[in-house]
Amino acid sequence: FLIMLPHGYVSPGLVGLSLFYAFNLTGAQIFCTRWFSNLSNHVISVERIKQFIHIPAEPPAIVEDNRPPSSWPSKGRIEVQGIEIRYHPNAPLVLKGITCTFKEGSRVGVVGRTGSGKSTLISALFRLVEPSRGDILIDGINICSIGLKDLRMKLSIIPQ
Structure with missing residues (x-):
């Protein structure tokens, strides 16, 4: 100016x-x-x-040829068998070889230090993240083989 x-x-x-x-x-x-x-x-x-x-797209809500029985889960036994989880295909593992069993009828609190994988374990239970290896069975049914709606309609969580 x-x-x-x-x-x-x-x-x-x-x-x-x-x-x-x-x-x-x-x-x-x-x-x-x-x-x-x-x-x-x-x-x-x-x-x-x-x-x-x-x-990436989520898995289908309903897998017609592999639907759990309407009474599922009847007992509530959860078996985690050697799961490994990473958030991205080339990212490092955040859960490595976790194996544990939660017996039916029991109340469980998952505790641990910050970053130890508590939230990731719960996310895997609801299939918010998919295990790259291993299985999660609820009453003997692999949750990765059923639809997300069939799974998530039957589970509930009380966060922190």
Whole structure:
């Protein structure tokens, strides 16, 4: 910007011309700022869409040829057999070879240090993450072989 401060008399035409250009420059600056802001928002939207495209689809809600009995689970025995879990295909394992049995009718609290895998174990029980190896059996049925709706409708959790 150029500011002129002449001595003495300033013609009204020069004042009007200066104000006219000042308002036009301000309007152009507002237009450019809005345009750049909109462009930035659109680029971010495209990036999010690209991220969503690469999210793997969940397994089917119902597997017609492998539905559990309507009375399942009748006892509530949970067997975890050597499960290994990683959050991404090339990521390191977060659970390594976990094997345990929760007997029917028992109440279990899973405790441990931060980052020890408590939430991951519960997430695997609801198939929020899929084991890369091993099995989880509830009353003898492998939960990875049934549909998500059949599984999740029969389980409940009380978080922390």
